[in-house]
Amino acid sequence: MIIAGYLFLCIGTVVAQATLSAMLSINEIYPDLCLVLVCIIGFFTNEYKGLMIGLTMGLFQDLLAPGGIGLNMILKGLAGTLAGLTTHTISTVTLSAVVLITLALSLGCGLASLIVAYPDLIGPEAFHAIVGTLVPQSLYHSVLAAGIFLGTHKARKAFGMVHSGQGIR
Amino acid sequence: MAMILEGPLHVVSAIQNSIGNTWAHYVALQEVWEENQRLREEVQRLQGEQNQLREQAILAREFQELSLYQATAPMTTIPARIIGRNVSNWYQAIVIDKGESDGIRGEMGVITNAGVVGRVIRVNQTTAIVLLLSDPNVAITGMIQTSRDEGIIQGTPQGNIHMKYLPPLSPVQVGDAVVTSGLTDDFPRGLHIGHIQQVTKAATDLFQSGEVTPIVDFSKLEGVLVITSFRPVITDESPSSSASLPAPEHAP
Numbered sequence: 001m002i003i004a005g006y007l008f009l010c011i012g013t014v015v016a017q018a019t020l021s022a023m024l025s026i027n028e029i030y031p032d033l034c035l036v037l038v039c040i041i042g043f044f045t046n047e048y049k050g051l052m053i054g055l056t057m058g059l060f061q062d063l064l065a066p067g068g069i070g071l072n073m074i075l076k077g078l079a080g081t082l083a084g085l086t087t088h089t090i091s092t093v094t095l096s097a098v099v100l101i102t103l104a105l106s107l108g109c110g111l112a113s114l115i116v117a118y119p120d121l122i123g124p125e126a127f128h129a130i131v132g133t134l135v136p137q138s139l140y141h142s143v144l145a146a147g148i149f150l151g152t153h154k155a156r157k158a159f160g161m162v163h164s165g166q167g168i169r
Numbered sequence: 170m171a172m173i174l175e176g177p178l179h180v181v182s183a184i185q186n187s188i189g190n191t192w193a194h195y196v197a198l199q200e201v202w203e204e205n206q207r208l209r210e211e212v213q214r215l216q217g218e219q220n221q222l223r224e225q226a227i228l229a230r231e232f233q234e235l236s237l238y239q240a241t242a243p244m245t246t247i248p249a250r251i252i253g254r255n256v257s258n259w260y261q262a263i264v265i266d267k268g269e270s271d272g273i274r275g276e277m278g279v280i281t282n283a284g285v286v287g288r289v290i291r292v293n294q295t296t297a298i299v300l301l302l303s304d305p306n307v308a309i310t311g312m313i314q315t316s317r318d319e320g321i322i323q324g325t326p327q328g329n330i331h332m333k334y335l336p337p338l339s340p341v342q343v344g345d346a347v348v349t350s351g352l353t354d355d356f357p358r359g360l361h362i363g364h365i366q367q368v369t370k371a372a373t374d375l376f377q378s379g380e381v382t383p384i385v386d387f388s389k390l391e392g393v394l395v396i397t398s399f400r401p402v403i404t405d406e407s408p409s410s411s412a413s414l415p416a417p418e419h420a421p
Contacts, residue, residue: 018253018264022388028328030255064253066260066290066298066306110259117259118305118326129326 006053013037014060029136034061035109036144038076039102042083043093043149050080071116075109095146102145106138228391235392238282244357244399246280247271250392252296261304261328263287265393268295276355278309278396284361284384285309285349286393297395301387302362303328310353311362311381313339314346322347322362322381330363335377341368347381357399 013034021030034057042050058076062069086101087093114121114129121129232248239246249271253264267273269292279286279299287301288309300307303324311322311332318339320332335341345365351358367380 015253018255021255063293064264064296064298066262066300066304113259121305121326125326132327 010057038080039083042080047081047084050084054080079105098149099142103142106141110134245397246394261301263299268293273297278355310350311347312350314348330381332379
């Protein structure tokens with residue numbers, strides 16, 4: 001049942017990414033909803049679930065992306081694992097940790113995607129792609145992750161799933 | 170004696186009538202309120218329906234234009250609807266609702282009645298991914314319509330379109346129309362790509378280059394035509410070949 005739920009979440013997120021990302025775009029900056037959700041799942045669960053959901057979501061995303069199958073799978077799996085690992089190394093996942101880790105993971109994944117998509121990109125065009133697209137997109141991901149984190153955290157607290165002083169795990 | 174009762178009787182009757190009227194009005198008002206609610210819901214439903222019909226009419230008009238173009242264009246095309254876009258942030262791409270089962274193959278050209286959209290890059294069973302002309306991974310051959318000078322049309326990571334390798338002495342000017350040259354197998358000659366917006370040539374450059382404003386607004390696309398095969402457009406430049414040889418059928 002839980003696996004079916006996660007599978008439904010993966011499919012739903014990829015479909016939402018394909019159909020709603022234009023609505024969520026700010027100044028031609030499109031959010032990668034899959035990356036944000038993989039990070040959030042990593043924070044709230046553990047590195048294994050982060051890895052599995054990251055791989056699945058990345059595979060679905062690759063099926064609808066122009067690049068070959070594998071890039072998103074690897075990047076999302078890695079992002080989910082690293083997001084999950086931080087919940088072990090950082091005892092309490094705070095809002096600032098979520099923002100910073102999402103920012104770092106988004107920058108890393110974005111840079112890897114950029115290199116794979118445009119291997120010949122150099123000079124001013126590369127600079128423009130990084131400053132004009134990669135950095136704003138990563139900041140956008142951080143804000144989205146922070147919003148989802150706060151919303152989920154409050155909901156969990158309201159339903160008594162979090163004991164104050166113990167963090168979210 | 171009866172007059173003693175008449176006064177109170179009239180008063181009580183008046184009060185009774187008043188209460189009766191008030192009650193009747195209240196009940197009536199209640200009914201009016203309920204009817205009002207019903208009508209409001211009806212209005213909302215009809216507004217929703219009207220909006221849907223308007224949307225369907227717009228789509229039908231767009232697809233009618235496409236099918237009219239499809240009927241007259243010198244090529245075989247398959248109409249497709251756009252069901253997704255920009256799945257990955259680093260590609261300018263759209264997802265269409267036709268795939269391998271509908272006869273779509275990789276590298277096929279994609280157009281609208283206005284002009285060139287892009288190229289099919291990946292085909293699934295019932296969907297296909299189309300890279301837009303504004304993506305750096307797409308390059309097609311184009312030419313300036315007036316001077317017939319040829320160059321390569323390629324996108325940039327910023328989503329713009331450049332025309333590269335234009336001859337250094339080409340009299341290209343801002344506003345010149347750019348069309349496909351037909352040298353590649355995916356697009357026939359003469360399809361509109363856009364207009365030259367800016368021409369650049371440094372003193373040390375071997376070629377001129379220009380920035381092209383696409384004729385198709387990629388952000389508002391809803392339907393496209395996928396070119397499955399075409400006959401090369403016979404131009405005045407090759408009258409002898411057209412007279413002696415039948416035009417071969419090209420399949421990208």
